[in-house]
Amino acid sequence: MMNNNMNSPEQISTNKLEYDVLVIGGGIAGQEASLNLANNGFKVLMVEKDLSIGGKMIHLSKVFPTLDCSACIATPKISETARNPNITIMTYSEVEDIKRNGNGLKAMVIEKPRYVKADLCTGCPICEEKCPVVVEDEYNYGLTGRKAAFIPFDLASPRIAAIDIENCTLCGACERACPPNAIDFSMEKKEFELSVKSVIIATGFELFPAEKKKEYGFGQFKNVIHSMQMDRLLAPTRPFNNVLRPSDGRMPDNIAYVLCTGSRDLSVGNPICSQICCMYSIKQAQLLLGALPMTDVTIYYIDIRAFGKGFDEFYEQGKSMGVEFIKGKIAKIEEKENGNLTLKYEDFENGGKTVEADHDLVVLSVGILPNKDVSGFFKSEPIALDIHQYVKQEDELMSPAKTSIEGVFVAGTSSGPMDIPDSILSAGAASAEAAAFIRSLK
Amino acid sequence: MKEKIGVYICHCGGNISDYVDVEKVRDVVEKEEGVVLSKTTMFACADSAQKEIVNDIKENNLDAIVVASCSPKLHLSTFRNVAERAGLNPYNYVQANIREQCSWAHTDKPKEATEKAIRIVRACVGRVRYSEALEPFTIPAANIALIIGAGVAGMRSAISLADMGTHVYLIEKSHFIGGRVAQMGELFSTDEKGEEIISDLYDEIKKRDKIQLFTGAEVVSVSGSVGDYKAQINIRPRYIVPDCDMNKLKEAIAECKTEIPDEFNFGLTQKKVIYKAYENCRPEIPAIEKDRFNPDQKFLEKYKDCIDLEQKTETLNVNTGTVILSTGFDPYEPEDGEYGYKKAENVITLQQLKRLIELSNGKLEYNNREIKNIVYVYCVGSRQKEGENKYCSRYCCTAAIHAALLCRKKFDSVRGFHLYRDIRTYGKHELLFDEVSRQGDIFFRFNEDESPVVETANGKLQVKFRDILTNNEEVAIEPDLVVLVTGMIPRKDSSTVAGILKTPVGSDKFFNEVHPKLRPVETVIDGMYICGTCQGPKNITESITSSLSAAAKSNSLINKGEIELEPTIIRIDPEACEWCDKCAEICPFDSITKTEYSPDGQKGKTIALVNESTCKGCGMCAPVCPTDAIDIIGYTNNEIESMIDGLIKEV
């Protein structure tokens, strides 16, 4: 969906770049901030470390509480971003060493080689078909495989191939088959020196690694999956045609959700609430009841935090559809011989005694963690982080997008847990602050 | 009608040509009417191919082109730019999608795919013959915003807009700015004081020439459309003589004996009828509640230099490009008897508690009783099973817990007992919940079907409830104070504002955005935005975030002084139109009105008139027109029907 003429990195010929604003991260917050600024007349460079912009939202199934199809909302925004003449996008690129430069800021941008010439690749799947190497597909969170020569995912932008050089055997099959001869193994990383007036950090979050909560057996028990995997199983671009449990490909009929996996939990070092897990779990439960009408879904929770606009109503809707809610903290999960799982939990509503329950699929509602990349951007002049390692909001109440560095603003989950509507709003705030800041320089 | 059409059929390096015989397509299309040049190309999007097309257009004076390649989603703008570079109007370009919707979908049937490609290209040639050269048009837009409501959201939005170069009219209904935050005392999670924040914002506003603030001001009508709204604003008088001697005015206040309940303190105290919202309020000039003020002539005569009851309401008419609504919320006021409110003694709301904390010094007292134990009942007026308010008020769990922490910090040994349904201290606010638990406050969970009972029994305040967390045991507590953790409801007067601005409200009666994710601060009316708690419950950070977001949207719409619009809107054929208002009725943007049409000075007729600045070109009006007088520009009958004909014609 990218307009190669207008804003592909290949058009950047010089090693010195100059823009008004650097937006780091091409997820929904980065897109929103970039579009606001671009529509305001500012020249924006968006740097995305991944092969495609789109962030996490593009991979979700439907989104709460409206149950809109996530990709349906995300794709028009992505193409609007890609097409905007004031926005230049560098994918598969990373930012290093942002530092003060007079009134403005300087940074290094490193474009990693994708071994496919972006201006020649037409996004056809021929290299993918020819490639003999199969590895785990990170876009489906390990549920499926992909090739070493691959188009990241169907809705990718830019929709062009890349070679996963770490797994590539250099057999040359893709190179020989590519119709426009776009594959080039001699590509090297390129470095750019960037001057900007303002920076917006929109690097998003990381998922809590479910295997860190050892008691829950993720990675060890096949039928314990995490919630992002379930979202992929439910998405319109899903890898299989149905929700199947991994151990035997059978449709599950008694699914458990374990809320607060990796959140509100000092034992894993994350005492805060991730803000989104209650709602996405209720969403998935509703979708599951639609996809597998005979299935029971039980949500084990501490508190249901349905606080946003329309959220509590959505929670009530879940209850009325038959989702079972049990206030209980899961202490341990054990695997049975048939692959089913036994959950041991503290039953708060019955005097806190320990109870056991069997389920045939367990979804861990994993929380979110700060993206650790951020401190790496600021080696010379470190940026202040809060005690949880999120970007610190210097004036939390009245200027929530302000950071410790003048001219650097924060959008979306880089400053803390947030749902999609809040991320988009915070991106709007960051763009307003950046626009005002640039004006003040004149 | 275009007569010199160039057609390019792309191989896409085999993605098309492996399944579609592109040469055959070319051979057939070449013979189509109007086609003067037709070529196949390996990659139409490649730089060299683009240059070739530019040259072809110039050399052959082509008046329209068709590229048959991939989806227009990928390269429509690429080839429109090619056309433009060659001096051809970009709307005289049509893209034929023979990849996604032909070769790739029919990799199993090359013969049929070729036939389909021929039909598609032929249809597009037919369409381009009728294409019109179009120019994007602009409408002037005043780089001015009218912000309704000077609470934190409205003020912060005003500052941001001014800093981005927009002129702002900021109007506040009350005589004093600051809205609800001024009343809140110390705020979570930073412990800043509401009043101080308001004073700081006021100072920032005063520093900016671009912001004009009006207090006592209400919008009474708004007309016009985006870029050019006209608003009428009534400004109620304070009845204080401008620039009068403040010391004398103070004397007058001291002498005035009439007192009324102080709304700022939620009725906990009384205030004079000549009053300030609070000591350090902004603006600092007092105002008079005239309806409640009956001074004798002697008083008026004595203070005639300060007080002027003859002041009249003034009317201000402003032009503005956009309107931002930040009218805020009202705290939920419990019904009489709801959890003992106004029936049992010592039952107050969370908002009253916050005022009480502010008014207390060293000791927390209410009704002359020192408060040592407080029971907090959560979700009062929110998440109602029976009542109208189905929603969660979002801020109150954290606000109540923060208040409980404040009580512990400021007054020795005040204990809290919290009766809740779910504790929603989401995100980092969780730390406050941890902290208050650590300090010894106790949490009980009640079932929504079995609400706690608050009553006075034997002269003592008592709260009885069943605690789910301890096997549903019945618990009775005798606290000194019961605090009802009341949530947010839309302001009483928000329905009046909604009526004036025609902005929609949701089932929760808060103002409604177009889409919570795609357009979270925009209303269905172009150039009208909502932010802060008038849209739904939010904490302060969230209100400010949305207010800055609204500022960004408003500014990027109008900061160029004009708004650029797509030319693909609808067009009325005045001859065919027999005004019946069906089109106006179906239009989702209220873009159609009626006008008189008299082409040659003869007696005219009524026809439909399209507001070009608000029409989005969706074309919903076109099918309902009984005389087929509506064309969607770019999708006219000629264009669509020539496509139909081209698609069906035998190969």
Added chain:
Amino acid sequence: MEQEKDFVPKILVFSTDKISDPGIDLAGQQHIHYSPSVYFIIVPCSAGVKPRWILRAFNKGFDGVFVAADGTDCPFSADCSEKTGKLVAYSQELMKKEGVNPARLKMAAVCSVCALPFSNHMKNFSKALSGLGNIQSEKYIDPEEKEKQK
């Protein structure tokens, strides 16, 4: 009704620029096959399809018309489905008058990633139209064509 051998019904799909057409594109990207006799015309919104276009399609020889509606994703109006539904119902009335079986016109919401649902719609609609047979077998034939035949 006589059924021709190997009859492949010709279907005209009205797709929408922002919503259903991207969904149909995605079907192609994923190489999901559907009948090659399915053709597309993009419009801004499914509620903007004129009944006369639909009649024209039948008149010229299409065996079926499918309106790939925006549904709830419509960027213009929340009640797009309702409005599209009304114009479809109205068109069906007109079709009846012309002697065209109203079952030859169908609408369904197709979202911007509804690749598989779209191909299923086409499969089912093709099947249904095969049952109805060639449009030429119905009473209504292009008046011009009639002239020629005489």
